[in-house]
Amino acid sequence: MTTAFRLPKGGRIDRTKPIVVRFNGREVPAFQGDTAASALLANGIHFVGRSFKYHRPRGIMSHGSEEPNALLDVDRGGNRREPNNRATVVEAFDGLALKSQNHWPSLTFDVGEINDRLGAIFVAGFYYKTFMWPPKFWTSVYEPIIRRAAGLGQAPTAPDPDRYAQRHAHAEVLVVGAGPAGIAAALVASEDPNKRVILCDEQAEPGGALLHDVTSEIDGVPTSAWVKAAIETLDARENVTILPRTTAFGYFNHNHVALAERITDHLRVPLTGLPRERLWQVRAGRVILATGAHERPLVFADNDRPGIMLAESLRCFVNRYAVLPGRQIVIATTGASAYRAAIDLKAAGASVTVVDLRLEGDCGTELVAAVHAGVEVLTNHTVIGSHGRQRVTGLIVAKLDGNGAVGAPRVLACDCAGMSGGWTPAVHLFSQSRGKLRFDSGLDAFVPGASVQAETSAGSCRGVYDLAATIADGAKAAGGSRAVAASPTYTSFQPARIMPAPPGQKPVKAFVDFQNDVTAKDIKLAVAEGFTSIEHVKRYTTTGMATDQGKTSNMNALGLLAGQLATEIPAVGTTTFRLPYTPVTFGTFAGPNRGDLFDPARVTPIHDWAVANGAKFEDVGLWKRAWYFPARDETMHQAVARETKAVRTSAGIFDASTLGKIEVTGADAAEFMNRIYTNAWTKLEVGRCRYGLMLKEDGYVFDDGVAARLSPTLFHVTTTTGGAPRVLAHMEDFLQTEWPDLKVFLTSITEQWAVIAVQGRRAREMIAPLIEDIALDDAAFPHMAVRTGHIAGVPCRLFRVSFTGELGFEINVPADYGQAVWEAVYESGRRFDVTPYGTEAMHVLRAEKGYIIVGQETDGTVTPDDLGLSGLVGKAKRDFVGKRSLVRPDVVATGRKQLVGLRTGDLSLILDEGAQIVADPNQTVPMKMIGHVTSSYMSANIGRSIALALVVDGRRRMNERLHVTTPNGFAQATVVEPVFLDPEGVRLHA
Amino acid sequence: MLLIECPHCGPRAEIEFRCGGEAHIARPADPSALDDNAWAEFLFYRSSPKGVHAERWNHAHGCQRWFNALRDTMSDRILATYPAGAARPNITTIEAAR
Amino acid sequence: MLENRSIMRREGILDQVAMPAEPSSVALRTLPPEARFVLRLGAGDATRNGSIAGLSLALPINRFGADASRLATRLGPDEWLLIGPDADAETMHADAARALAGTHHALVDISHRNVGMELSGRAAAVILNAGCPLDLGDRQFPPGSATRTLLGKAEVVLFRLADVPDRLGVAVPHYRIECWRSFARYVHGYLAGAAAEYAAVRN
Incomplete structure (x- = not known):
């Protein structure tokens, strides 16, 4: 080989x-x-x-x-x-x-x-x-065909074995691009040691285009030596961070720039622990964009054959990688820069011919230099095609006559070809920063106009191509100056939208967008079919829409479109540049946020006990909550039946630690409670609790929970598990912005207290041996009372409350004691066969009693009256959040959905939660839906399924037969009161 | 991601904040005195200008204080931040100060 | 109440967390149980009171003051977080309550709500910046700084303590991270994950 x-x-x-x-x-x-x-x-x-x-x-x-x-x-x-x-x-x-x-x-x-x-x-x-008609062909025929034909590579199926990292960083100056302009900018910006400077570049080493420039000199030294010295200077400065292999791919608000750093892809064996890639989110005081320019291909027939490359790329391969891309090379160009490539290729031993569209008189010193170097130059020539299928074998060229007419074609044999249609500044990030582009006809390019953010473009990304000027421009962008002497750069070019071709040339493929296979003809066709906006032409032809985002194709496409529309490029405008500048892996975006760190898995102080005792868990917001505790090989259904029965016959123990808890403190605490909740709090005695309902200003139920008055100026408020953060935020909002005069402070104590619910007729007997300083008898400690004292030697706030309808206590102890106290209570309850139960049993038990769950019976459009809870609305209160909305016309109108119970005809049928309800199942489609099921369970205690539902005028429909959708048609159900067990509440006082 | 100048904590990343919508919509002192239209106006109607907009922001993962900000909805430039309850700064004054 | 506390040992949520092998450039350790209080007090009242439970409240927002065993940090215009040894809980509370009697305030025991960790080392700031958007530069967040912020998807209070010498005797940054109890395993895991590559560099 x-x-x-x-x-x-x-x-x-x-x-x-x-x-x-x-x-x-x-x-x-x-x-x-x-x-x-x-x-x-x-x-x-x-x-x-x-x-x-x-x-x-x-x-x-x-x-x-x-x-x-x-x-x-x-x-x-x-x-x-x-x-x-x-x-x-x-x-x-x-x-x-x-x-x-x-x-x-x-x-x-x-x-x-x-x-x-x-x-x-x-x-x-x-x-x-x-792929238009018939419509049903879409899913069965067209889509499968298109899917099979589409795409390029095959997506991997194995899990990604790599780690990805992320980092926030702050810099006074971020320089994007480590070519001559970027290096000059970084050198100047970092002179002040208090300025943190980040210099990033997508290539493996800094230098930009200088990495393949072996002939130019800067201040008398080769460019490579200049780059080396500059990087050594930067490296020695503590305030500079140089990031190679790092692409700035997104430019967001307030100089927030996203970089993708590739750390291990170039390593055969990555070091253990090193992330593959890192997402940097940089916040910069000033951003200097030195992102360079892209060379334009030429548009001519069969310009896509293997071996036809950009001229500057030929120069790069020969100089940077010591690779001769071909031995016999023809370079087609409309500008001067390609001559540098021709000269370098010639020097490396290739035979080189330059075919230049320009007249000899329009060429500069590059022509003499090339001829002197032994390059054959054909000026005033066009390229009209190429030969070779799997590798170019020749370019078809023709001389233009005085009127621009294409002369006789001839073939220049070659094994590699270059093309150069001039340069396009890489304005992508500038455009992403919301800066407006300006068309510079002298450069035939869009260049950055006025900046919107603290940003400066420097060097060839704003059309400054000459090497010395680029360095000066970079320094200037950083607020300094640097005058260097450098070899001249060949920069001028004559824009060509499409290379002149003989009239009547048979249909050809002259590619504009190589990645999406869009040809010049496609753009002409789009215009002929009536598309005139660049945004429409782009989408219709897909030009510029591939993953390369048209870096090489956009200007040619714009130019062709302008030509077809007989207008100028500025009138056509550009499409929006979007992130990412180059493709970024999903891993980089995901970063460490996967597996165990995908989301915080919040666990209670009693979590480890539940794990050890075989609990199955469910996610409630970010919390992991014990769902049910299967004994041996029990199904969920069996476990829940056992747990719910145990609570109603003896006692159950439940981890309610996730309940939101807020301390409301201050002289105006009761007044604040009055304004936030629908019910009245002023007269609540110290040592007593009350169930409260909270509305948003629109009158709909927002949250509920029990609040206890621990002193005249202190309430211990509980919220739903999921509602805890938003309830505190809601309260703080009103306190700070509407009622700053109230003497109240709010503090979240959700996680200070572990909450152990003990429910069932044995509850009191269970906890009694552990408590010395609180009288537990019914008279001293009635339902809806609160006491402070100690349990198992630990300070506690003991609530006598029930979310099951049974005698019950909720024991609040400081979290670090939660599991130990749980174990003590559990041990004490063994003689009553106490049963740990999970959230599913909790749901069934409360549904048997018709207790609502906010977010299940409510959906943000449900009022207290809809729930049958208008008794909780303090009508005598002058005002509270949401009060005025309770008399809005739509809220007081009849026909609102109201909470009811449903009994299915089939005792074992558990309706689907969310199932729609109709009055007449035989009506014509579309049917009138009059409600939906909100909760539905099998109740082992009642011996049948139960359901809660919101039904239009439900309270007037008692005993009415309705029909509920199921996967197998309609099921019959009877409307009943939403309380299935112990409507008198006797059990609370067992 | 915006960089927002919290009046108490200085410049902080937007993810530490929560936006509370349009500022300077005072809750009526006596909502019951409002007719349905006036209440609906307070409850549901908000402006969405192209240009300078006064917004409520809460430094939720910082000092947790509510404050107001003037933001240019075109450029996202934040022209001023000021305490909740304070009068909206005169925008022409700020621009002159730049 | 003190004797009751001795009945049971506080069980921290990180007690069972295995520590990763400590890399050279970073040390992450969990802190023992401590006493903590949220103090809410009008700024004017704070100035009048001067110091509470031996701790000065006269601090700029987002700065903390500390003595050998306790610290007070001002997290907002009317909010302080007081931290001390677990054994001092009763006395701290009693001292503060006595000093503030008759003044509108809230003094809430959150000893068990929060969990503390410490991170130190040359790479400590960049490890925090793996998930924290703050500017942790020496001038922007010098020792004595403390603020509520985010680490990944968790809210934390971040303290920049006085620099400490590392194994080689070089002064390196030292941070304390406080988060709510249920987020502690996430926060610890996040930091340990971010620290992993600094262990790798040594290999």
Whole structure:
């Protein structure tokens, strides 16, 4: 195996570290420092993939992140396989496995290539025109076909083995791009040691385009030496952070810039613990964009053949990687910069011909230099096509006559071709920052106009191409100045939207957008069909919509569109640049937020006991709550039946620690409670509790819970588990912004107290042996009372409350004692066969009593009266949050849904929660729905299923037969009172 | 992500805050005195200007205080932050001060 | 009440958390149970009172003051967080309550609501910045700073304590992180995960 196209010396590769990568199974020798692209080209491999739509053979077109063609499947080993990697930015290492994509059965023989012959069909808007009728064909025929045909690589199926990290960072100056402008900016900005400077660049090493410039000098030294010295200076400064392999991909509000740092992809064996990639969220005082420019391809027939590359990329491969992309090279150009590539290629031993559209008189010193170097130059020539299927074999060129007419074609044989249509500043991030672009006709490009954020663009990303000027521009952007002497840069070019071709040339494919296979003809067709806005043309033809975001194609597309519309580019405008600048992995966005850290899993002080005792858990918000405690091989249904029965016959113990708790403190605490809750609190005695209902200002139920008065100026308020944060926020909002005069402070104590609910007729006997300083008898400690004292030696707030309808206590103890007290109470209850129960049993028990759960019986449109709770509304109170809304016309109107119970005809039928209810199942469709089921359970205590529902005028429909949807048709149910057990409340006082 | 100047804590990232919508909508002293239209106006109607907008913000994961901010909805530039209850700053004054 | 407390040992939520092998450039440790109080008090009243339970309240917002065993941090215009040894809980509460009698205030025991951890080392700030959006620069968040903020999806109170010497005797940043009890395993896991790569660098 030879690397026939590797030059014997030069380049930035490490020749002491030979490596072997594989391409479609074939061994490809390379060196450390190669990219996948340079490794392939060193071995003479240009043909590396098939195009998206036409399956045309494609090669490597560029040398950087703008690459539209060379998308490879990359396998880094250990389940690290990823499709659609640009070969030009994948760093090679020993053992790296590359595969071509989008072909079957093989790269060289691809059945899909038929699409290219059928090109006349696959025009712009093909999908819209073809896959229209009949509608039912969409799911059965069209979509499966399109899905099979679409896409490039194969998504990996194995879990990602890597770790991803994230970091917030702050800098006085963020410099994006470490080319000459960015380096100059960073040098100036970091002179002040108090200024933190971050310099990031997408390439593996800083230097930008200087990494492949081996001829220029800056202040008398080669550019590589200048870069080296500058980076050493920056590196020595404590206030500078240099981030190679780091792409600034998103520019957000207030100078918030997102960077993706690639940490291990270039390593054969990543160090343990190192993340693969890191998302940086940088907040910068000033952002300096030095993002460079992209070279434009030329639009001519068959301009996409493998071997046809951007001219500057040829220069990059020969200088930076010591790879000769071909031995006989023709470079087609409309500008001067390509001559530098021609000269460098010639110096490396290739035979080089430049075909320049410009007249000789329009060329500058580059022409003489090239001729002097031995390059053949044909000025006033156009390119009208190419030969070669899987590798270019020649360019078809023709001389233009004095009137611009295309002369006789002739073929210039070649094994590699360059093209250069001028330069497009990379204004993506500037545009993302909401800065407005300005068209500079002298540069034939959009350049940054006025900045909206604290941002400055510098260097070629704003059209400053000359090397010395670029460095000066970078320094100026950082608020300083730096005058250097540097070799002149060939910069001028003559814009060409499409290369002149002979009239009547047969239908051809002249690609504008290589990644999405959009041709010049597609754009003409879109205009002919009436699309005139660039936004519409973009979507209709898909130009610029591939993952490369049209970095190479946008200006050509705009120019063609302007030409078709007989207008100028500024009148056409540009489409919006969106993040990400280049593709970013999902892992980078996810960062550490997966697995155990996906969300905080909030656990109670009693959680570990529940785990040890076999509980199944359910997620309630972020909380893990014990759902039920199956004994041996019990089903959930069996466990819940056992748990609910135990509570009604003896006693149950339940972890209610997740209940929200708020201390309301201060002289105006009762007044504050009056204003926040619907009911009245002024007269609540110290030592007593009250169930409270809380509304939002719109009159709908927002939360509920029991509040206890511990002193004249202290309330211990409980909220629903899920409502805890929003209730406190709601209270604070009113306290701070509406009633700042009230002397009240609010403090969350949700997590200070573990709450152990003991429910059932044995509850008092269970806890009595553990309590010395609180009288527990019914007279001294009635239902809805609260006492403070000690349990098992631990200070407690003891509530006599019930969410089951049974005699019950809720024991609040400081959280770190929660599990120990739970264990003591549980131990004490063993003689009564106390049963731990979970949230499912809790739900069933409260539904048997018709107690609502906010968020289940309510949905943000339910009033107290809808729930039959108007008794809790303090009508005598002058005002409370939501009061005025309770007399809104829609709230007082008849026909509102009201809470009722439902008894199904079939005792064992458990209705679906959310099931719709109708009065007449035989009415015509669409039926009139009059309500829905809100809660539904099998009640072992009652011996049948029970359900709660919201039904239009429900309270007037007692004993009415309604019909509820089920998966098998309608089920009959009778409307009943929403209390299924002990309506008199005798059990509370057992 | 915005960088918001909390009047108490200084510049902080937007994720520490919660936005409470339009500012300077005082709750009526006696809601029962309002007719249905006036109550609906208070409850449901808010402006959404293109330009400078006074907004309520709460530094929820910081000092937890509510305050107001003038934000240009076009540029997202925050022109001023000021305590809840304070009068809306005169915007022309701020711009002159720049 | 003191003798009752001795009946049961406080069981911290992180008691069972296994510590990762301590990397060279960072140390993460959980703190023993402590006494903590939220003190809410008008700014004017705080100035009048000067110090409470031996701790000065005259602090700028987001700064803390500490003596050998206790600290008071001002988290907002009218909010302080007081922390002391678990054994001092009763006396701290009694001292503060006595000093504030007759003044509108709230003094709420949250000893068990919060959990404390400490993180120190050269890489401590960047580890925190894995999930914390604050600017932790030496000038922006110097020792003596403390504020409520976020770490990943959890709210924390972050303190920059005085720098401590690392194993080589070099002064390195030292932070205290307080979070609510139920978030403690998440916060600890988040920090341990973010610290992992600094262990890797040593290998």
